[in-house]
Amino acid sequence: MFTRRSMQYLPYEEQYNEYCTVYRLTNGDNEPMSKTLLKKYHSQNVEQILEIIKKQGRLPEKLHSVYWNSGRIAADLSEKLEIPFVHSIISNSRGRVKRGAYEPMPEREFYEQEIYDKAQWLICVSDDEAADLMTLYNVDKDKIVVAGQYIHESFVMPSHDPNDFPRLNSTISRGSQIAAAEKYNKIAQPKSYDTFWAQKAFTYIGRMDRNKGLKHIFSSWNMLYNKYKNLCPPLWLAGGSLPEIEMIRSDFKEINPDLTILEQYGKIVWWGCIDPYGLSTVLLRTSVLLTHSLYEPGGRVAVEAMCEGVPVIGTPNGFAKDTITDWYNGFLVKFGDVAELSARMEHFIRQPYLSNTLGQNAIAAAKELMGSWRFIEKHLKCYFDCESSPKDENNAKPVLSHKKINLYPYCISRYSDETIKQFFHKCSGCTAEQLHILTNQNNSSDVYMVKCNNNQYVIKRTYTRLAISPMYNPVRKNEYARNAGKMFKTELQAYKRINSPLLVGYDEFHALLLLKKAEPFYVSSVDRLKLCIKNVLNNCQISKDEREKYIDIILLNDTPDKTIEKLNNEIEDFFFDPSCRFSGKLCWQTAAEMLNYNRSSIPSCIFMVLIDCVKHFSSTDEENTLERLCAVNTDLTFDHVYFFDGQICMIDHEKTAVGEPEAGVARLIHDFIIQQKLEKSMLPELFLAMNEIDGLRVRNLISFVAFGFFHDIIEKNVIYCTNDTENLKILQELMRL
Incomplete structure (x- = not known):
């Protein structure tokens, strides 16, 4: 692996591990340098790498470059050594400019075109970026591999689940850990129905850069703070060096001169640079992740948040564009649309359990996306000359309800098939021959279909669900959940009142109704x-x-x-x-x-x-x-x-x-x-x-x-x-x- 020697105390050559040796090249002084200056050392870097390869005594089978400066070097080495190279995009100049971002190096796009033409495979992170390569650089789609990005384990398995059950120091599977957490969370009986556990922060994670839309994020938050005062959740910002944070603070002060007071009272919190485990912990107390980039080829932080069950409000770029659907796992907002961004954030103030409801879908979406990436497999196929580019499978988006709450004190889990069968037998005297649960995105209950003796039945399980009305109706606006017990009792009495021919039986403890199956009219x-x-x-x-x-x-x-x-x-x-x-x-x-x-x-x-x-x-x-x-x-x-x-x-x-x-x-x-x-x-x-x-x-x-x-x-x-x-x-x- 070749990189630049940016600090004088680092060795020129380091055996990083059993499989990798790092060679640090000399580019000017051994000090941090703007990447815009790297191009002037291009020829020097090519010569240094050729010399190291010569000392190795054998040619590599393939080269892999990351970003365009490295891509130029790989293209030259590929030609000189007559070996193929694979290139990872990260971002592209024409895509940035198309979306209105400033490009400090206008010549970059011409180098990129040369790299993309010469590379054997082009690895990009998202479908959105792949579309840029095809439309803006005329790259053949069969040359492009969408491989996603590596997601750190701390986001897939954070320190505790949404209901505070800790990650087990065990080798049992994630599914087994979730099952253990569900059993543990059933034991805890709520002493009140306060929403304290649902009260969380708005969070931004990423570089402190103006292209990240931070000024728009703060403007939207500031509008909500002026409207709701102390009821407005704090805005947390993670990432960036202190000089970069100071630059963004100056932008924020233009919007609200009282920024220092907001910081003193914990309404604005700067977390600075923290490692993945720290970011994972911050996300545990996050209501919704805010990303508002002008341009983003990937945007891994959106997937990391969804892995933890945190919905995302993002711009239609990169992973956000590929994976986020309004009212499913978050919202997409056009860059600079402060009014809509504020409106979407306001949903989570008026209905704090919305975070959990959309978050359950976010986990499913992240799991589906990561499964389609096959990150390591696709890289290996590029290295070992697969005959055609690895194809993604078009899996249908899982259909999940938008109204389920599984957050303290409304922890729920689906009844076992055995429980449902016992209920059916008790009410009907028959043994269920077939049993399956219906999945419908708009269902506000679990609905089971049962067959017995050529007759069909429906079993309905009512559960406590998200109340939509607090997001637009001030009447009973703090009643965030519709209580399963109240709903079940109302429906049961209605069936009895009208002497419905559909009602067969019921179980008040489990909130179950058994009905004869009817046909739509x-x-x-x-x-x-x-x-x-x-x-x-x-x-x-x-x-x-x-x-x-x-x-x-x-x-x-x-x-x-x-x-x-x-x-x-x-x-x-x-x-x-x-x-x-x-x-x-x-x-x-x-x-x-x-x-x-x-x-x-x-x-x-x-x-x-x-x-x-x-x-x-x-x-x-x-x-x-x-x-x-x-x-x-x-x-x-x-x-x-x-x-x-x-x-x-x-x-x-x-x-x-x-x-x-x-x-x-x-x-x-x-x-x-x-x-x-x-x-x-x-x-x-x-x-x-x-x-x-x-x-x-x-x-x-x-x-x-x-x-x-x-x-x-x-x-x-x-x-x-x-x-x-x-x-x-x-x-x-x-x-x-």
């Missing part, structure tokens, strides 16, 4: 929609006691926040969602609070329409609705409508509340408008047809449907950062009806 016409609505209205009775409790609480005229809290505490068999979809009055009060809460995230043109909408539906005359109270499923969509034994049946009753009849069918009509892609001109005819259904007041119905579209617009602007113009048009038409 496709709603493709207004007539079929009306059939569904009539079925819902015929199965929504409540008791006198439930009605009276609800009325007593509603008449207090508290804020939506306090009203929801009292309803959920005092009416046991129902779940009152923070959206307040069950009450026409409360939902529009909540709408006004949501607008105020998300003012900075909604474009002014949309914001003004939404204000008019709130005023319009809040100012309509209140009809006396309390005598019409019933049980309403505020999350009833077409996905929940099935057909069994000649009748329509509804499933998934977890969000059943006491409310107005129109609230229970508004989501169905909302779904119908979207799925049928109804033009706004067709809406009057649709609601005219609803007039034919006994028990519905169309004026109230329009209000509830309008709130559904209002809610969608808020959610898409805040969570998905998209302007929902189609739904806005429908909302405006609903205001005219």
Whole structure:
């Protein structure tokens, strides 16, 4: 291995280990030097290496160069010695310039073209960089090997797991260690449901360089700090020498002159250069990793973070572009888009468990990526002249839920097949012949399919899950999790209340439901929609006691926040969602609070329409609705409508509340408008047809449907950062009806 002798006390020749000898070449003074100056020693380095090879008495079989200065040397040696060379890219000049980065050496791209043309194999780290080579340097794709990068063991197996079970000093497999951790974490019983273990920092790891977008990261954090003050997580920055850190500090001071105060109070923490074990430990208390490079051929730190279950907010470059999907394992944000970067960071403030939910997917994504790299295997194939370039396997992205939480105090693990089979036998008296679990990205529960005696069944396991609403709704904004016990009890009582033919049995301790399998009921016409609505209205009775409790609480005229809290505490068999979809009055009060809460995230043109909408539906005359109270499923969509034994049946009753009849069918009509892609001109005819259904007041119905579209617009602007113009048009038409 040849390198430059940059310190005078280092030997010129060193037997590094059994397999490697390091030769240090003389390039000017024995002092650190800018790599931009290395090119002037090119000829001298070639001669020094030739002399060393001559003394060896034999030619190497192959040369391997890393980065372009070494590549120039390898190209010359390859020609002189008539032996092939392999070249590792690291980064390329044309790709940097294309993305707006400063290139201090304009001639570099011409040397790179020569190197890429002459090399036998080109090893790059990411698919993104491979695309640069093909489009910007006209390199044949069969010459390119995407081999990834080496990931240190400390990130694959950190000092403890997310729930604090320590890494075992044992030779047992990683899978066995995880199994041991799951068993240990089941033993710990939470004494409270405080979120202390979920409170973590925003972290940047990398060089202290302006091309890394650090000024944009700080600007985004500073916006959030001004908004949330002490509730804003600290910003940790790891990497860089002290002079480099001082340079970035000066940039930060331009944004916030009180930087020193922020540092004194631990809101900004500089970690400096730390080894992989130290970085791994920092990541253990990281909510989300922030990378915002203008240009990045790889960006190994993103993969290292994902290995530890830390989601990543990155720019669409290198590994981030190859592996990160919004709302799966992190977010991609365009370089310099401070507003979107701040919005994505804000998700983790409003919902601290989001880090764990996306982090579970991040581990799977990192494992898949590292498996496709085959780092050592691909290098060896390049050294030993494989006939064609190693190909990557196109593995499908694993499908995992976005709502699972596996962080103290909500530690979960999947039940064993034996537990599920015992439950099935106890409820049905039959032995399960076939059992398999369904995997669906949108599932909020574990769902098992069972076959027995030519009959099919469904077993549903409810678990505590991530609450999405705190990210855009200020009502009960600190309720970060949906409790499995409450959800299970609400759904079970709903099945019993309507005497559902689907319910076979249940286990309250394990939160398991056994249901007969039904077939989807496709709603493709207004007539079929009306059939569904009539079925819902015929199965929504409540008791006198439930009605009276609800009325007593509603008449207090508290804020939506306090009203929801009292309803959920005092009416046991129902779940009152923070959206307040069950009450026409409360939902529009909540709408006004949501607008105020998300003012900075909604474009002014949309914001003004939404204000008019709130005023319009809040100012309509209140009809006396309390005598019409019933049980309403505020999350009833077409996905929940099935057909069994000649009748329509509804499933998934977890969000059943006491409310107005129109609230229970508004989501169905909302779904119908979207799925049928109804033009706004067709809406009057649709609601005219609803007039034919006994028990519905169309004026109230329009209000509830309008709130559904209002809610969608808020959610898409805040969570998905998209302007929902189609739904806005429908909302405006609903205001005219």
